[in-house]
Amino acid sequence: MSFANYDLEAQTDLPKKQVLLLLLLQNTETDLDSIIRKTSHQIQTYGLLVASFNNEKKLLGSRRDDLQLRRKLASSQQNIISLGSAIRKLIADITVVMSDSSSESELRHQADNI
Structure with a gap:
């Protein structure tokens, strides 16, 4: 077997392995x-909103400062506040799930030691 044939075989097996791994990961979420x-995803969106807000905030006091800009800034600020509270809730959910899973594993560990 030459190296060219070996390389071809390796290339054909890899996508199959990737598909199987992807299916496994999708099923075990x-x-x-x-x-x-x-x-x-929410944190990325939050970062984009804050960056956009900061860029628009720089326009205050310039020639482009008008009622529409101020309304847009107020709306952006409300979106940032609500998204921030949603992120806090998601982080609280993560904490709850992690503490539940850690307490379950501790109970299993204690049961194994009995």
């Missing part, structure tokens, strides 16, 4: 994984 994924 826990509540904690779901909450962490959602929290990560």
Whole structure:
């Protein structure tokens, strides 16, 4: 067998392994994984909102400062506040799920020692 054939075989097996791994990961997503994924997405959105707000805030006092800009800033500020509270709730959910799973594992560990 030449190296070229070996390389071809390796290339064809890898996508199959990736598909199987992807299916396995999709089927084994826990509540904690779901909450962490959602929290990560919300934090990214939060960062984008804050950056946008900061850029728009720089326009205050410039020629572009008008009622529409001030309304947009007020709206952005409300969105940031509500998204911040949603993120805090998601983080609290993560804490609850993690503490539940750690207490379950402690109970299993104690039961094993009995």
